[in-house]
Amino acid sequence: MVEAHHCHQPQAFYAQLRQQGLTAIHFIPQLAAGDAALWGEFLxxxxxxxxxxxxxxxxxxxxxxxxxxxxxxxxxxPGAPAANSTCYGCPWLRLCRCGEQEDPLCAGYRQFYDFSGPYMRVMRDLRRQQRPPEALMPLLR
Known part of the structure; x- marks a missing residue:
């Protein structure tokens, strides 16, 4: 669970999870609707x-x-609800799991999609070249 206090120190929170030796993480936000920007900054x-x-x-x-x-x-x-009409114009609709209602943290997810997009494009291209996505890491150092 990711709470507001974790979002204020994302690097420390992530470092703590890494130190625990976790190999898989699922961030579940426990934030108020007004914390969308905080969620985006955390991500x-x-x-x-x-x-x-x-x-x-x-x-x-x-x-x-x-x-x-x-x-x-x-x-x-299969059987998931269709995206609501407010989501149809969103450039990130293909990336999210927008359902019948817009997620209260939607602005935070959009912030993450904007930020991660250039990296995702490179990792996608690496996969297309039969190379692992982690081949991006040395390019960023």
């Missing part, structure tokens, strides 16, 4: 470190799902 800060040090070592579900969507894989489950 961007963690992604910034993960993309440089932990691709292939730690699987962060949101990051791997986002990369899968960039690679053309479908995220929605």
């Amino acid at each position: 961007c800060a963690v992604f910034h470190r993960w993309v440089r040090e932990d691709i292939g070592r730690i699987n962060i579900l949101l990051f791997s799902e986002t990369l899968s969507a960039w690679c053309g894989e479908t995220l929605t489950q």
Whole structure:
């Protein structure tokens, strides 16, 4: 669970999870609707470190799902509700799991998608070249 106090120190929180030896992480936000920007900042800060040090070592579900969507894989489950009309114009609709209602943290997710997009494009292209996404890490050092 990711709470507001974790979002204020994302690097320390992520370092703590790394020290525990976790190899898979699923961030579940426990935030108020007004904390969308805080959620986005948290995701961007963690992604910034993960993309440089932990691709292939730690699987962060949101990051791997986002990369899968960039690679053309479908995220929605059969029978899932269709996206609501407010989401249709969103450039990131293909990446999220927008349901019948817009997620209260949607602005934070959009912030993350904007930030991670250039890295996701490179990792997608690496996969297309039959290379692992972690080949990006040395390029960022």
